[in-house]
Amino acid sequence: MLKLSESVYNALREHGEETYPHECCGVLLGCSHDGVNEVEDAVRAGNTRTDSAHNRYHIAPQELVKIQRQARERGLDIVGFYHSHPDHPAQWSKTDFAEAHWLGCSYVITAVEKGVAQQTNSFLLTGTTEEDKSFEDETIQVEELVAGRC
């Protein structure tokens, strides 16, 4: 299960509307316990795939290093990522799966149709290795979270 506040949920959907018709992307910070990824904050990241931003995203590793460092200073971990699918369903694609390597993390996808956010879904990357990984549908629970729970 993925738990996030309404403000974080709205923020990642709005990000997808702002970057339309390009894909947005970002990182979910929080903590994991008892099979729940609990998000305290969503951090926007730049999409380096300017050559094909309408159907691809990529976060520069250097930006991830900085986000991970800032998270650590706040006592948080990277528990997931989000991106948008402009004019396409909120379902993972072959590319999403091939490029997913953060086992145990949530991958949130928002469909943005004609600039307006539609469905938002989350997929948990399960498995123990690159060879046996798979995406599982994950319930999103939007609730008011108390800051500092992680």
Add this chain to the structure above:
Amino acid sequence: MKIFIPTPLRAYVDKQDAVQVNAQTVGQALDALTVQHPDLKKHLYSDEGKLRAFVNVYLNDEDVRYLPEKEATTVTEADSLSIIPSIAGGWD
């Protein structure tokens, strides 16, 4: 020096977010890490012994692949290494 471990790999380093190693080069640091935590090796390296393509290693804020001396780059106790799997995708 410290090696920061991303969340997916912490299960193989006793749930620590960082591992302390003694090393003079980046390569020695990575070797020390996998000697201390052998289960980590298959997640970082291919069967041919090469770092997996999606595994990025940063020395402070520099990608080790683009450093002139790559894994032979010398390090000090004040440096840190970050292991960062790549993140990418898209609907097509």
